[in-house]
Amino acid sequence: MAGLTLADVSNRFVRNVCMHVPPKSACAVVGPSGAGKTSLLRIIAGLDGHTGTIRLDDRDIRSVEPHRRNMGFLAQDPYLFPHMSVEANLLLAMERVRNTRAERRRQAADILERLRISHLADRRPATLSGGERQRAALARTLASSPALLLLDEPFSKLDHRTAHHLRDEFGALRKELGLTTILVTHDLAEAKELTEHLFVMHAGHLIPVSASPERDEAEAEAAESFLGAPNILPCRERGRPFKGVIEAEWAGGMLLMPDEGRSFSRFLVSRRDVEVGRTAPPGPELNRFSASVRSIVERDDVVSVALDVNGTLLYGEIGREQAVDAYLLPGVQAQVLLRLRSLHPFT
Numbered sequence: 001m002a003g004l005t006l007a008d009v010s011n012r013f014v015r016n017v018c019m020h021v022p023p024k025s026a027c028a029v030v031g032p033s034g035a036g037k038t039s040l041l042r043i044i045a046g047l048d049g050h051t052g053t054i055r056l057d058d059r060d061i062r063s064v065e066p067h068r069r070n071m072g073f074l075a076q077d078p079y080l081f082p083h084m085s086v087e088a089n090l091l092l093a094m095e096r097v098r099n100t101r102a103e104r105r106r107q108a109a110d111i112l113e114r115l116r117i118s119h120l121a122d123r124r125p126a127t128l129s130g131g132e133r134q135r136a137a138l139a140r141t142l143a144s145s146p147a148l149l150l151l152d153e154p155f156s157k158l159d160h161r162t163a164h165h166l167r168d169e170f171g172a173l174r175k176e177l178g179l180t181t182i183l184v185t186h187d188l189a190e191a192k193e194l195t196e197h198l199f200v201m202h203a204g205h206l207i208p209v210s211a212s213p214e215r216d217e218a219e220a221e222a223a224e225s226f227l228g229a230p231n232i233l234p235c236r237e238r239g240r241p242f243k244g245v246i247e248a249e250w251a252g253g254m255l256l257m258p259d260e261g262r263s264f265s266r267f268l269v270s271r272r273d274v275e276v277g278r279t280a281p282p283g284p285e286l287n288r289f290s291a292s293v294r295s296i297v298e299r300d301d302v303v304s305v306a307l308d309v310n311g312t313l314l315y316g317e318i319g320r321e322q323a324v325d326a327y328l329l330p331g332v333q334a335q336v337l338l339r340l341r342s343l344h345p346f347t
Contacts, residue, residue: 009052028191072146078137257343264345273342274316
């Protein structure tokens with residue numbers, strides 16, 4: 001098998017992309033929102049037009065219809081058919097597999113067992129938790145034995161602990177099955193954990209990051225600069241008011257964050273997990289702060305916002321349309337929400 005090769009692939013979102021993913025290996029594409037990561041996956045899957053060449057296992061697939069490319073595509077949202085059971089979702093995905101129905105049912109049962117959700121086979125998606133739905137979606141993606149697996153931030157909407165466990169299980173399963181994989185993510189640590197090859201995407205351009213030890217530190221810094229470094233902020237631990245939750249003092253107010261089982265003096269939150277607006281977002285009065293906008297920087301289709309929260313500098317990243325609708329300008333007052341599931345305490 002020859003893996004996947006792209007040569008000079010372009011459309012209005014990606015520019016002259018060249019990449020090679022060896023068979024049975026995994027590569028990650030990291031970068032900020034609007035860089036073209038999802039567009040690249042859609043091109044490979046045959047969902048968006050392009051120029052240039054795509055070869056999968058030495059076969060030119062430019063003219064091959066999406067459903068005949070033998071690829072599995074897993075996105076942030078599971079998109080399971082709500083009127084079908086988990087097993088029925090898998091069997092539908094296996095229609096192109098030339099096996100008897102009995103053989104397909106045995107294969108579906110094996111995949112469900114591998115992902116530890118055999119007990120959910122007869123359940124419908126609406127009755128599942130977020131982690132269970134994503135396991136079911138992953139099972140459906142694997143059901144047709146794809147030659148290439150495309151993952152578009154599949155763990156980003158899960159809570160920290162669920163995402164951590166599912167990443168571990170997926171990593172082991174991918175190696176066991178020898179799945180050729182492309183993972184799109186904002187999370188550089190996740191990319192390094194799950195893949196052997198790393199690319200950074202910036203403004204439609206794909207930049208390879210080598211595994212050479214002498215270049216690793218410099219290229220990691222370059223990757224972080226494209227991603228936008230996360231907020232790493234000092235805080236003071238106050239207690240554990242509920243099971244699984246820690247209370248901490250930050251910027252003159254109180255934060256609740258997931259209890260990861262260790263003492264801490266700082267916490268991390270990514271820029272894209274900072275909600276910013278002129279009015280408070282709907283929901284409970286939790287992890288909300290008033291702030292002053294210090295600066296606005298536009299990048300691709302996202303806007304980086306520097307905020308002053310009671311004398312503490314905080315960065316957020318929001319969509320350009322959202323920034324325009326909220327009339328965010330330097331000097332205006334804004335409301336900030338830090339999502340509880342996205343806060344990670346550490347020493």
